[in-house]
Amino acid sequence: MKTLVIISHPNINESSSQQFLVQSFPDSREVSMHYLEGTYPNGKIDVKKEQALLKEYDRVLFQFPFYWYSSPPLLKQWFDEVLEEHFAFGYRGNKLQGKEFGLILIIGVGEKEYQTGGQEGFSISELTKPYQAIAKKIGMHYLKPLTIFQFPYMTEADRMKLLIRYQQWLMIEKPDSLKAREAWMVNQLEETSRETLDIAESSFILEQAIEKIEDNRIELDELRMHIDNNDQ
């Protein structure tokens, strides 16, 4: 699965959350980053180039700060110009059909405020309806959003969790599935550099961890099988 992350932010260098996500980006050939304001500082979007780029990927994720329940202006312009008729919709406009469409939202207000009775009054699902409608119109499958609330208040432990969740969001087909996360973790532990680890037996410990995760999976599948058999 190839993933493209389209980032829009008027000043990415001054955003600690965006910087954190850029630094967290996975080292994988299957995942690419495309920063709109950096590519088009004069605001003139190369529509054909953007359309060609989209065709190469299976999953397209839009990463931006959720300004006034919407995106920064360049991303809005990108939607207006790139998702044109005969490409994304209308007669022969099926070029994005079947691909995945997702949002990665950086949000300044706390999560609990996004509900009826909360300070914002509406849920993220309600406020992102225009994006859901775009995905529907162009035949893309709308994914659950990755929402990052109040990044500056996150603890170090929360940030580490976010780093991993972000990587999984970009790399795994079903990032909420335990089984899928296990497979991803085994792969990452196999590939992680041994050079940045000082302990002599680091390879042994990593192998033990991989073995443990795989053994646990066998046990979990067996338990599930017993439960299913018991149902019959």
Add this chain to the structure above:
Amino acid sequence: MEDEQWLINRLEELLKKSRDYKQKALLQAAINLILEQEERKEQLQGELDGRLWNPGNWGS
């Protein structure tokens, strides 16, 4: 659980020694994942035990 604890302690040592932030996050996530698996195993075992004790199944 003793095995798990031994492994988790070793992973924590690795995490402290790692010189790479992304790697630290990965090792912490490995620990969290193993604990999550253990919890899921307990839940499934509980579910299985509950079903085995279901009197409706005793006759079969």
